[in-house]
Amino acid sequence: MVATSHDVMLDIELYQPTDEANALALAASLGKDGWLLGGGQDTYGWVKDRNKSATAMIELTQVDAWKGIKETSDGIEIGAVTTLTEISKNPLVKEKFALLAKAAGVVASPQIRNVGTLAGNLAQDARCWYYRRGLDCYRAGGNICYADSPEGLNREHAIFGASRCVAVSPSDTAPALVALDATMVISSAKGQRLVSAQDFFVGPDVNITSMTALEEGEILTAVRLPNEWANAEYYFEKVADRNVWDFALVSISAAMKVSNGVIEDSRIACGAVECVPRRLDDVENALRGQQRSEQLAERVASIASQGAEPLNYNHFKIPLIENLVKRAVRG
Amino acid sequence: MGEIVRYKRDVWGEEVILGVSWDLLWVVAVAVLVLLAAHAIVMAVLANKKMDKPSGEGKRVVRHEAIDRWFHWLMALSIFALILTGIAPIVGLRFAWLNWHWMAGLLLSFITLVHIVRSLFWQDFKSMILGPRDFAEPFDSTRLPGKYSFEQKGMHWAVTVVVMTVIATGLLMFLQIDSPFWERTNSMPESQLGLVFLLHGLSTLALVALASTHIYFAIRPEKLFYTRSMFKGWISEDEMKANHDPNLWSPKQAD
Ligand SMILES: Cc1cc2nc3c(=O)[nH]c(=O)nc-3n(C[C@H](O)[C@H](O)[C@H](O)COP(=O)(O)OP(=O)(O)OC[C@H]3O[C@@H](n4cnc5c(N)ncnc54)[C@H](O)[C@@H]3O)c2cc1C
Ligand code: SF4
Helix, strand or coil: CCCCCCCCCCCCCCCCCHHHHHHHHHHHHHHHHEEECCCCCCCHHHHCCCCCCCCEEEEECCCHHCCCCEEEEEEEEEEECHHHHHHHCCHHHHHHHHHHHHHCCCCHHHHHCCCCCCCHHHCCCCCCHHHCCCCCCCHHHCCCCCCCCCCCCCCCCCCCCCCECCCCCCCHHHHHHHHHHCEEEEEEEEEEEEEEHHHCCCCCCCCCCCCCCCCCCCCEEEEEHHHHHHHCCCEEEEECCCCCCCCCCEEEEEEEEEEEEEEEEEEEECCCCCCCCCCHHHHHHHHCCCCCCCHHHHHHHHHCCCCCCCCCCCCCCCHHHHHHHHHHHHC | CCEEEEECCCCCCCCEEEEEHHHHHHHHHHHHHHCCCCCCCCHHHHCCCCCCCCCCCCCCCCCHHHHHHHHHHHHHHHHHHHHHHHCCCCCCCCCCCCCHHHHHHHHHHHHHHHHHHHHHHHHCCCHCCCCHHHHEEECCCCCCCCCCCCHHHHHHHHHCCCCCHHHHHHHHHCCCCCCCCCCCCCCHHHHHHHHHHHHHHHHHHHHHHHHHHHHHHHHHHHHHHHHHHHHEEEHHHHHHHHCCCCCCCCEEEEE
């Protein structure tokens, strides 16, 4: 294994910009040497274990423009360095987008939520332990996957959409944002671009070493939630081995427009089953215009697991996703 | 210049080969550009001295059967697709390349197999053999080749070695990923896997160089009639006599 000395703290240059322009200029000039830092809850694990590091870190939490939650003409905008605690407790979020408040409120533990930022939660790295242990697997730029091997421990890994790497998207807020059709505001010294939440997350088929569409020098600065899905009927559930301080084995985030028992439209996304939040388009199509019923729930549940390719130790995720879909449809 | 081979630690912490260093891609690209540009300049200078170009009019002889032309263009397509899908992610273009890559690889393997069988049993295999006589050809302007010139044979055998290496290593790599035909076993020792990746990378670089050189010669004015024959199948009798020895190559008349 990689020889590790924990005796001396690593020599890392720390930048603490307080305004947007400065932060963006630093991100541009430092490029891949400038590790963006939110609350550090993902970062410090890497650094502590000496398995990833950087020569410089740009702490973003002092840029006020990227903090807080405000109402806009078409919904709300959440600054990307707002903490998860703030999001889960914010009255506006709770009133209009309770799905996100709930998802943010079950992330990890209160301590982590107090400092962990929305951007950090969305851009956090894969939680596969082979990778986290510092092994040179595909995701680390290598040429092998240790998790999907005859002896590999892959209970937490993907059942859909794997391409060489079978790690899953670990974020609880990510599927909620996909279900709410959020837009990510990505800024850089060159300007700003908007990316839908669904396209923000990237699978290993497209980029095996990064889980998001963020490029070098880019910072996620805000997340916009459109009123289109405000106050819809929401269902969120996260199944994990422990109630706190643990990642999802499978989670579901559903937003449905229901009128007189008829599901007029819906957006449903699952976490921890694929490398990106898995949008259940086929389930949504099957639900559209249907009267809510137990039979409907049964029928669409099996659609949710179609195409699943479980690994040695994660077959249990198939009934899990089916049951979560049933519960979401039942409401 | 950076390294040629990249290394990593295997699961036991031992240093093993990871693959080729992709810095070499730029080295190959620059080297090929410089060499071809130099060739183009020399040819432009020489062009002022001798300029009797054989006519493409008149009687025609068959150079490539339709099936061989199909083979050539399908092979070109699959190699082009392989290079594009293989190199794009290395230079930072993001798309789901892997499935296209192995599909192009399978196409190339299949066509190559068909070509080998056809060349052994139905084509004049001897016309492609590179013998001692061929090596004298570039130094003696009175010697004309049979069906294929020294350069053409040289290019063919270089491509053969490189393509066979790409295919063999590519198929071994294909076994290491999930596909519609099997589930990966991930059973190859990491040191061997690294060697396979290295050979695949080196042969890819060679293929980039050979493909660029091949395209360059295919569009050179004095060789354009060969390229035309790869589309239409024929060259004129005039072109044949100016570039080939009729005693060594006696093709059929074209319709
Ligand atoms: C014990 C434990 C349990 C956990 N359980 C859960 C859980 O149940 N559910 C869950 O969802 N997560 C869980 N996590 C992950 C945790 O929630 C995230 O690590 C945390 O939210 C990250 O936020 P942060 O601001 O601290 O991120 P940081 O560590 O600061 O950053 C994380 C990554 O995002 C990048 N980044 C940060 N800000 C930006 C930005 N503005 N723009 C672009 N990139 C940026 C960083 O460069 C880094 O790569 C757990 C973590 C631990 C340690
Ligand atoms: S699942 Fe991905 S991160 Fe884990 S070992 Fe395989 S390639 Fe690495």
